[in-house]
Amino acid sequence: MREDDSGRRAGPESASGADRSADRGFDPASRLAARERRGRRRDLAPVDRVDARARLAPDPRSTPPEFRDGEHLVFAANDYLGLSGDERVQRAAADAASEVGTGAGASRLVTGDTPVHRALERNLAASKGTERALVFSSGYATNVGTIAALDPDVVFSDERNHASIVDGCRQADAEVVVYDHCDPDGLAAMMDARAGEVGDGGDPSDGTDGESWLVVTDTVFSMDGDVAPLRELCDVVERFGAWLMVDEAHATGLYGDGGGIVQREGLGDRVHVQMGTLSKALASQGGYVAGSEALVEYLCNAARPFVFSTGLAPPAAAAAREALRIAQENDRQDRLWTNVDRLRDDLADAGFDVRGDTQILPVVVGDSADAMALDAELRERGILAPGIRPPTVPERTSRVRVAPTASHTKSEIDRCVAAFRDAGTELDLL
Ligand SMILES: Cc1ncc(COP(=O)(O)O)c(C=O)c1O
Numbered sequence: 339m340r341e342d343d344s345g346r347r348a349g350p351e352s353a354s355g356a357d358r359s360a361d362r363g364f365d366p367a368s369r370l371a372a373r374e375r376r377g378r379r380r381d382l383a384p385v386d387r388v389d390a391r392a393r394l395a396p397d398p399r400s401t402p403p404e405f406r407d408g409e410h411l412v413f414a415a416n417d418y419l420g421l422s423g424d425e426r427v428q429r430a431a432a433d434a435a436s437e438v439g440t441g442a443g444a445s446r447l448v449t450g451d452t453p454v455h456r457a458l459e460r461n462l463a464a465s466k467g468t469e470r471a472l473v474f475s476s477g478y479a480t481n482v483g484t485i486a487a488l489d490p491d492v493v494f495s496d497e498r499n500h501a502s503i504v505d506g507c508r509q510a511d512a513e514v515v516v517y518d519h520c521d522p523d524g525l526a527a528m529m530d531a532r533a534g535e536v537g538d539g540g541d542p543s544d545g546t547d548g549e550s551w552l553v554v555t556d557t558v559f560s561m562d563g564d565v566a567p568l569r570e571l572c573d574v575v576e577r578f579g580a581w582l583m584v585d586e587a588h589a590t591g592l593y594g595d596g597g598g599i600v601q602r603e604g605l606g607d608r609v610h611v612q613m614g615t616l617s618k619a620l621a622s623q624g625g626y627v628a629g630s631e632a633l634v635e636y637l638c639n640a641a642r643p644f645v646f647s648t649g650l651a652p653p654a655a656a657a658a659r660e661a662l663r664i665a666q667e668n669d670r671q672d673r674l675w676t677n678v679d680r681l682r683d684d685l686a687d688a689g690f691d692v693r694g695d696t697q698i699l700p701v702v703v704g705d706s707a708d709a710m711a712l713d714a715e716l717r718e719r720g721i722l723a724p725g726i727r728p729p730t731v732p733e734r735t736s737r738v739r740v741a742p743t744a745s746h747t748k749s750e751i752d753r754c755v756a757a758f759r760d761a762g763t764e765l766d767l768l
Contacts, residue, residue, distance in 0.1 A: 419665055419671070419674060430653075430656040438452050438453075442650060442652060455649060461662055471627065473626045475624055479625060480613055481503050481613060483637070484583070484637060492514075494517055497519050500556055507554075519562075526578075552582075553583070556588070557584050557599035561739060562731075563698030564694050564695055565599060572608040584613065586600065590620060595666050616654065619665060621658075621661045624654050670744045673744040677744065678742055681740065698739065700726075700740075701723075705734070
């Protein structure tokens with residue numbers, strides 16, 4: 339019997355349908371082995387705390403983790419402002435737990451809607467300059483729920499968009515047109531071609547011919563650390579009368595006054611759907627959509643992960659709200675950018691190819707074996723920074739993704755650079 343990783347089996351026995359004793363179950367162990375053979379196996383590796391310094395344990399499976407002696411410096415987390423360990427954020431979560439409850443207890447539409455949620459949503463909407471915001475229990479659920487609820491006929495999607503956007507398109511059952519990474523001209527050509535196909539090549543402003551079109555892009559790309567050309571994308575979207583949705587997961591709490599790239603670029607009134615997460619710089623859990631009153635009220639009714647899932651836990655909402663307030667004070671942002679600039683310059687001086695324009699520093703080595711070897715050598719030297727290889731990134735662009743935070747000290751940045759130099763020399767990458 340053949341088996342692939344999609345959960346389907348095929349073979350002469352199942353094809354006949356006659357053998358009532360045929361095994362119609364699942365064989366996770368052999369699927370796992372198949373993943374291993376394809377180099378797609380992933381492993382859990384517990385850390386003792388969410389911080390810029392942490393101890394590691396090998397995957398304990400079902401036993402308690404045993405943390406090794408000696409801390410690693412973590413350059414792998416999205417806690418960019420280092421607020422997970424901030425006492426004010428922790429206190430906000432603890433107060434919400436005791437005053438409101440540890441869990442929402444029900445969908446927001448039943449009894450899970452609390453003043454903590456509403457306060458966070460007002461603050462997010464203010465930071466985004468929109469009429470209203472709505473929080474979901476994860477960023478993943480936000481993308482899937484929002485795209486599926488909008489139910490577009492066609493989604494034009496940047497080729498490097500996050501998996502949750504890809505899954506949202508699948509759930510919407512939309513036709514997906516993938517455009518080249520950060521290429522507004524390529525997008526315009528594809529929209530033009532589509533407008534022609536649906537029978538209206540003459541008037542681009544009416545090109546949708548009754549179809550609904552959604553253009554979706556990350557603002558800061560999580561593996562490339564680059565920024566979408568939003569202004570140009572807005573121009574294209576407006577030419578064709580479509581809608582633009584952006585994912586500010588890696589920009590929320592950063593840029594402008596903490597409002598992300600849309601805010602920094604002053605494009606709030608040209609972007610129809612601003613989505614983001616509470617799980618990265620805001621050191622919590624959850625996701626949000628910010629937009630018009632009508633959009634939010636509609637999503638409240640139609641986004642299935644909002645309607646049919648328990649509301650975001652009140653401590654998570656309160657923590658994110660406090661983190662947003664602290665992010666807007668800007669001194670944490672200043673510390674982050676100091677660390678980012680120092681690390682970027684020193685790694686480049688050491689001879690590494692450091693890409694991106696944001697707080698995410700992809701150190702590109704090309705070959706996937708080299709990237710994984712660099713990851714392992716850095717780990718040996720007490721630095722955690724993940725090797726990333728295809729299919730997550732394009733062939734021949736394997737890399738180590740380095741994410742400094744506002745909590746790293748100057749000497750920790752120096753230790754990271756020294757480890758890169760040593761490991762790079764050892765592996766003949768420099
Ligand atoms: C660009 C992007 N969008 C959405 C998500 C999903 O967010 P969450 O982790 O809050 O579910 C992520 C998380 O990795 C992301 O990087």
